[in-house]
Amino acid sequence: MSALRGSTGAAGGATTDRPDQPDRPALVLRGLAKSFVDVQAVDGVDLEVRQGEFVTLLGPSGSGKTTTLRMIAGFTRQSAGTIEIDGVDMTHVPPHRRDVGMIFQNYALFPHLTAAQNIAFPLEMRRATRSEIKRRVAEALALVKLEGLGSRYPRQLSGGQQQRIAFARAVVFHPRLLLMDEPLGALDKKLREALQLEVMHISRQLGATVIYVTHDQEEALVMSDRIAIFSRGRIEQLGRGEDLYDRPVSLFVADFIGESNILRGRFERDGEGGWLARGNLRWRVAAAQEDRAALSDGSAAAIVVRPERLRIVGLNDPAVAAPGVNAVEASVRDALYLGSIRKYELMLPDGQAATVRRQVGGGEREWQSGDRVGLIWAVNDAVLVADPNG
Amino acid sequence: MRQLRPVNARSGRRSREGPIVNRWALLAILPIAFLGAFFLVPLVVVSLRSVTDFAKPTGDAFANYGRFFASAANLRVLGNTFWVATLSTVVCLALGYPYAYLMNIVRPRVAGLLLIAVLLPFWSSLLVRTYAWQVILRDTGIINTFLLDSKVVDEPIPLIRTTLGVMLGMSQILLPFMVLPIYAVMRRIDPEYTKAAANLGAPPFAAFRRVFLPLSLPGVLAGTLLVFVLALGFYITPALLGSPKDTMISQFIASAVQQRLDWGIGSTMAVILMGLTFAVLVIASRFIRLRDAFGSLEES
Amino acid sequence: MTDSWRQPHRLLLVALGALTVFFLLAPTLVVVPMSFTASNSLTFPPEGFSTRWYEKMVTDPQWSTGFVNSAKVAFLTAVLATALGTLAALGTVRGRFPGRNGLQLLILSPLIVPVIIIAIGMFSVFVRWKLAGSIAGLVLAHTALAMPFVVVNVATSLRTVDRNLELAAQSLGAGPVRTFRRITLPLILPGVMAGGLFAFITSWDEVVVSIFLTSARFRTLPVEMWEQVRQVVDPTVAAVATTLLAVTTTILLLALVVRRQAPAR
Numbered sequence: 038m039s040a041l042r043g044s045t046g047a048a049g050g051a052t053t054d055r056p057d058q059p060d061r062p063a064l065v066l067r068g069l070a071k072s073f074v075d076v077q078a079v080d081g082v083d084l085e086v087r088q089g090e091f092v093t094l095l096g097p098s099g100s101g102k103t104t105t106l107r108m109i110a111g112f113t114r115q116s117a118g119t120i121e122i123d124g125v126d127m128t129h130v131p132p133h134r135r136d137v138g139m140i141f142q143n144y145a146l147f148p149h150l151t152a153a154q155n156i157a158f159p160l161e162m163r164r165a166t167r168s169e170i171k172r173r174v175a176e177a178l179a180l181v182k183l184e185g186l187g188s189r190y191p192r193q194l195s196g197g198q199q200q201r202i203a204f205a206r207a208v209v210f211h212p213r214l215l216l217m218d219e220p221l222g223a224l225d226k227k228l229r230e231a232l233q234l235e236v237m238h239i240s241r242q243l244g245a246t247v248i249y250v251t252h253d254q255e256e257a258l259v260m261s262d263r264i265a266i267f268s269r270g271r272i273e274q275l276g277r278g279e280d281l282y283d284r285p286v287s288l289f290v291a292d293f294i295g296e297s298n299i300l301r302g303r304f305e306r307d308g309e310g311g312w313l314a315r316g317n318l319r320w321r322v323a324a325a326q327e328d329r330a331a332l333s334d335g336s337a338a339a340i341v342v343r344p345e346r347l348r349i350v351g352l353n354d355p356a357v358a359a360p361g362v363n364a365v366e367a368s369v370r371d372a373l374y375l376g377s378i379r380k381y382e383l384m385l386p387d388g389q390a391a392t393v394r395r396q397v398g399g400g401e402r403e404w405q406s407g408d409r410v411g412l413i414w415a416v417n418d419a420v421l422v423a424d425p426n427g
Numbered sequence: 428m429r430q431l432r433p434v435n436a437r438s439g440r441r442s443r444e445g446p447i448v449n450r451w452a453l454l455a456i457l458p459i460a461f462l463g464a465f466f467l468v469p470l471v472v473v474s475l476r477s478v479t480d481f482a483k484p485t486g487d488a489f490a491n492y493g494r495f496f497a498s499a500a501n502l503r504v505l506g507n508t509f510w511v512a513t514l515s516t517v518v519c520l521a522l523g524y525p526y527a528y529l530m531n532i533v534r535p536r537v538a539g540l541l542l543i544a545v546l547l548p549f550w551s552s553l554l555v556r557t558y559a560w561q562v563i564l565r566d567t568g569i570i571n572t573f574l575l576d577s578k579v580v581d582e583p584i585p586l587i588r589t590t591l592g593v594m595l596g597m598s599q600i601l602l603p604f605m606v607l608p609i610y611a612v613m614r615r616i617d618p619e620y621t622k623a624a625a626n627l628g629a630p631p632f633a634a635f636r637r638v639f640l641p642l643s644l645p646g647v648l649a650g651t652l653l654v655f656v657l658a659l660g661f662y663i664t665p666a667l668l669g670s671p672k673d674t675m676i677s678q679f680i681a682s683a684v685q686q687r688l689d690w691g692i693g694s695t696m697a698v699i700l701m702g703l704t705f706a707v708l709v710i711a712s713r714f715i716r717l718r719d720a721f722g723s724l725e726e727s
Numbered sequence: 728m729t730d731s732w733r734q735p736h737r738l739l740l741v742a743l744g745a746l747t748v749f750f751l752l753a754p755t756l757v758v759v760p761m762s763f764t765a766s767n768s769l770t771f772p773p774e775g776f777s778t779r780w781y782e783k784m785v786t787d788p789q790w791s792t793g794f795v796n797s798a799k800v801a802f803l804t805a806v807l808a809t810a811l812g813t814l815a816a817l818g819t820v821r822g823r824f825p826g827r828n829g830l831q832l833l834i835l836s837p838l839i840v841p842v843i844i845i846a847i848g849m850f851s852v853f854v855r856w857k858l859a860g861s862i863a864g865l866v867l868a869h870t871a872l873a874m875p876f877v878v879v880n881v882a883t884s885l886r887t888v889d890r891n892l893e894l895a896a897q898s899l900g901a902g903p904v905r906t907f908r909r910i911t912l913p914l915i916l917p918g919v920m921a922g923g924l925f926a927f928i929t930s931w932d933e934v935v936v937s938i939f940l941t942s943a944r945f946r947t948l949p950v951e952m953w954e955q956v957r958q959v960v961d962p963t964v965a966a967v968a969t970t971l972l973a974v975t976t977t978i979l980l981l982a983l984v985v986r987r988q989a990p991a992r
Contacts, residue, residue, distance in 0.1 A: 132894070138898065149914060158899050158901070159899035162899060447824065449822060453822075454814045455818025458814050458874065465870070465871045525740055547976060548751050552968075554932070554953060555932075558956055559758045559968070567769075573771075631736075657839075662935055667957070677841060677842075697843070697844045700843075
């Protein structure tokens, strides 16, 4: 049984008094894998999480993110690889000795215990004294701003209140790690957005290291220091939100995060540099992109451009021929007004669709359905990736 | 799920993880040992006695079976058991289906009361209920006293010691076993189906016959099976309400063992009864899942 | 909807339902007023009001010891069946092992195998084991008959327990034993208690096996009633029947209330 850790002072300080090796990662996953009888759910995950970092595992359902979380919690034994928490190998440590707080999707509040008894549970398991339990429960209730609701049973609390109690229960014993499995998934949009900020603020305030699982990319972008994009049991890309959005390493990431225009073709090289060729259309690729993607001549590839990086100009606009710009002729199929932005659905000559988003009120010309226009983007705004389906 | 890469093609659905035996299984050892010693061993011993206990020394292990099937009286008992069980099942179905249907369409409060009306008899003593029928049906009982007093008849009409009496008592006792499985199935039928049928132009009775009735059939099968199987083994009720010619297998077994001390023929009959019971269950299990039939009793 | 209740087929359905309720309850309840008759014979409507048959039941040692024996056997059966049945439910619902489905059927089979066969089987075995005619023998026999009801009730409540609650307890620092004691057991307790009460009723009302496993020196109330019902027309039997009914009904209602205590989310 792990001893009660954490300061006896204010509610904060999950990590402040931690044995001082600030450089040691809070969590290290190496080659982590899990195979069930007939599926490979997690297939070689490597991840290093710093103390106090907020890392989100993001991916579609079945991509292995929840299985990874359950292996960290110890509910599922890995088939291969290692999990280290605070430098200690967890392979043979049962869940109740891992000292890891977890918030479940449905909160898993014990229905036969009151809110306060729920929060006291981990402290009782660690044989805290009665007076300490009382004090820490009160602190935890204050932390989530639910003073006075301690004597309620879970069923007497609203969804948002239950979520807060689950949070208080998971942090009250100052765990080494805080795991959250889509903890806001059951709430309506407005409450979810408010709680995103609250969970983020309190976690930072406590200095807690958080591993957060979600399939909601917006939630991931709002809350996380870093995001790990999961696909087919692997981490496809790991990085800050900006990295993922601006520099996706694969078609999957580009498609999964945000809206993308994906122009597929073949990668070609000539004396001037790299191109993406598609029928008789050819678009220049930035040298930096070319280096990063490291594609061989003639391989299937795609360039990805975010809708707000595309511009629409008149067919005879000089911008079409400007250096460092790619252009293509297109026709406007739909011009949609969405309040703060305008969204245009365009069709390229070969029938492919493209989406453009422009801020309203920027003094730009408005286009109508049926207009024949030039579609342009800066060469540096496009990302080159391999096209595995090409 | 589509993202998951199959490791082998042995099975299409996602299997649960873990070993074939887990530690929880150990908890079942003690109760299983208990049932083995005090329930299975007795059944095995009875079965063995049918081929080892003989009234007269014989070299034929199946002499008791030969003796049993050679007697027309014994076969009559067998036939009568089937006849009474069938009658009781029909009565139960005729009363039970409409009752379950009613429970399904009334307000939840009323349904709760109707359910209690089924559960009270379900759990109350079979002996007490049979005794009550005796008090009602016998020659000096409630019905005959009333009929005599009001000069409708001159002498008591035969109610007790008749097949009718046995059937009344057995149907009343078995009715809950018909109602509960049917109700359990009906409750799971989405009411939208009937509404959809109405929307598609089906008049109420057609909607019932074409949509609701077929969906409720698994419950009907489960209830019918349960009532029939239980009726085959009735003892107390036919003994108190029936005449000697209404004798059922269970009574035959009891009197063979208790009065004639003829364990050979008694256990032979027991094996036959057990065989009939399992035969009905096996045949029925081709049409329904047995656990549905018995599972529905759990929700009681 | 309200109007449709006046439609003829609905009226017919309600009438049939009322008739069925009457058929289910009325014949049995007839013994209640009759047990309070002042006359020496069972007549309906009963003549006068008197508790003399109850007094006779209490003072007659045959009936009163039968009552005490029944209560003892039923209580011990409830305890033993609850313990074994809860273990069996945990083992078969949570356990994973080959042949689990078959085992679940075996546990339920005392409900299906004709009771007379169980009775003569137990009799012939228990005589050899020197268990026939003893309270221990009857408790063991009734436990086998009552266990399915416990298993079924506990299994039902066990299946409604969210496994995440147990995982949550573990992540909060509770080992397997403490998780069971603090989380699982409290959550299935209503099912366990209801199962115990059903086990009590099963034993309390059991006749056929009891007929074979009791002796003249040790009889339960239903066996005593079975012996007398075929000879005596004395209203004492009605008083005994009413007593049996009253106990069963009380415990059944208790069980239904207990089962509703499940902490629902």
